[in-house]
Amino acid sequence: MIDRQGLEPGQPSDPAGEPSPGLPRHVAIIMDGNGRWATARGLPRVEGHRRGVEALRRTLRAAREIGIEIVTVYSFSSENWSRPPAEVSFLMGLLKRFIRNDLAELHEAGVRVRIAGDRQDxxxxxxxxxxxxxxxTAANQRQTLVVAFNYGSRQEIAAAARSLAEEVAAGRRDPASITPEAIEARLSTAGIPDPDLIIRTSGEERLSNFLLWQAAYSELVFQPILWPDYGREALVEALAEYGRRERRFGGLATAAGA
Known part of the structure; x- marks a missing residue:
């Protein structure tokens, strides 16, 4: 169970910055619902995206205070390029402004930024x-923020398989040496532990091509709140639900008689 002390709104997990027992080491978030949030208020979809950036700032600060070591956010999928050009252009502008405006704060807070996704083109x-x-931010150690940008999990796995196949074809690798570890080493998240908890907002209950390999044993929490309304309280609720789960990794439950 999560230690609820220190997880009340406005309180850090520990005065010394240590995470509370039972907290996930790595939380990944599918930030969904920006467009629906805006439509419900009679606003342009782009206003939902703008408010979504504010929610991201709130949530990242809360995660640092609570003591989450790694946070991965699904910022832009490889399928999102099919959206209307004006919306894509606005999203690119938001990304640029977020990096320019928030990178200094993240760096000062000791956050290391990693990018996962296809950077070609x-x-x-x-x-x-x-x-x-x-x-x-490469030398920072307090927290790692993984930004999944131009990211698609099927494409990521296919690229890893293609890389290994090329090594086999060139005679540099024995096919028998292709293991899960060999594939993991070629993913764009190489070196980052798999997420313990994946949160999706807006009430949708699917992964949408996000971290399909890495999510093999992740706990999934789906919350009905739309992303622009997200913040510390909603994050704490997701962490509390995670704390009620028993992670078995394919094994047996630890409770007597289970």
């Missing part, structure tokens, strides 16, 4: 900002 200014964010 990105606009040069976007690609440069992603490199800058990773380079500036």
């Amino acid at each position: 990105l606009a040069p200014d976007i690609a440069h900002l992603l490199v800058e964010a990773e380079a500036l």
